[in-house]
Amino acid sequence: QSALTQPASVSGSPGQSITISCTGTSSDVGGYNYVSWYQQHPGKVPKLMIYEVTNRPSGVSNRFSGSKSGNTASLTVSGLQAEDEADYYCSSYTRSATLVFGGGTKLTVL
Amino acid sequence: EVRLVESGGGLVQPGRSLRISCAASGFTFSSNWMHWVRQAPGKGLVWVSRINEDGSSISYADSVKGRFTISRDNAKTTLYLQMNSLRAEDTAVYYCVKEAVAVHDALDIWGQGTMVTVSS
Numbered sequence: 001q002s003a004l005t006q007p008a009s010v011s012g013s014p015g016q017s018i019t020i021s022c023t024g025t026s027s028d029v030g031g032y033n034y035v036s037w038y039q040q041h042p043g044k045v046p047k048l049m050i051y052e053v054t055n056r057p058s059g060v061s062n063r064f065s066g067s068k069s070g071n072t073a074s075l076t077v078s079g080l081q082a083e084d085e086a087d088y089y090c091s092s093y094t095r096s097a098t099l100v101f102g103g104g105t106k107l108t109v110l
Numbered sequence: 111e112v113r114l115v116e117s118g119g120g121l122v123q124p125g126r127s128l129r130i131s132c133a134a135s136g137f138t139f140s141s142n143w144m145h146w147v148r149q150a151p152g153k154g155l156v157w158v159s160r161i162n163e164d165g166s167s168i169s170y171a172d173s174v175k176g177r178f179t180i181s182r183d184n185a186k187t188t189l190y191l192q193m194n195s196l197r198a199e200d201t202a203v204y205y206c207v208k209e210a211v212a213v214h215d216a217l218d219i220w221g222q223g224t225m226v227t228v229s230s
Contacts, residue, residue: 001172003154034214038155045205045223046155051216089155093215098169099145104154 004029004090004102011108017078020105022090023071028100030071034093037066037075040104041086049088050075077107085109112136112219114206119224122196130224132189132206137219139187140164143209145217146180146191148202148226158204159191174200196228 005023012018022029022037029035037050048057050066053073063078073092077084090102118130132144146158159170159180168180179192189206203223210216 003156032214036216038217040155045220046217047220048210048216048218051210051213051218055213057210057216057218087154091155091157091215091217096169098171099157099160099215101147101155101157 001094001096001098001100004092004100006088006090006102006105008103009106009108011110012077012080013110014080014082016080017076018080018107020075020077020088020090020107022073022075022092022102024073024092024100025071027095028092029068029073031095032093033068035066035068035073036091037064038089038091039084039086040089046089080109082109112208114208114219114221116204116206116221116224119204119226121227121229123230124197124228126196127192127194128196128226129190129192130204130226132221134187134189134206134208137208139182140184141211144180144182144189145207145209146189147205147207147217147220148200149205149223150199150202153202156202160209161189193226196226198228200226201228202226 038046040046145160177195205223206221207217208219210218
């Protein structure tokens, strides 16, 4: 159950778009369309932003979008805003019927 | 209002046991898969365990398998995590998390967490 691989940090200026990658294997990300993304502000609990690769829960801004190609899933944030600065985590269902998270990515809005 | 309230955390010595609980309200508890997720201070999220609606399907992370036991009491709308043979590396905030209905592994409601510190 190795953690999914995410970049430690990404950054962008207000109004720009950024993409966070989440790389796994054919036993998790590549094998199932059960990738989710979570946003966590400092001192707060995580918030579900994307589920089943591309779906947004009610209330989540359409500036957040998800995709997947092979063993790599991606979260794109368009029209960056100061409030988007947070840690982001991906997760995936695995062949072992478990769940695995990525190591997390710190998004900085310059 | 949907609420998950964890309790039972604290300081425990290595090798000892602790049971944490999660009281659920505001939704039909017996219709949801539930999870425990932990986060060590300054570190990332780590999945610990999941249990299905009636407790007949359970999974654990390798790091806790054989030491931790997840369970639920639907009549009391409460989720539990029994933690035995605790180690220093189990020190973390433990979150009780609800999975969205009919959506695979989408964790849509998180409790505020309970801190477990394993230290002598």
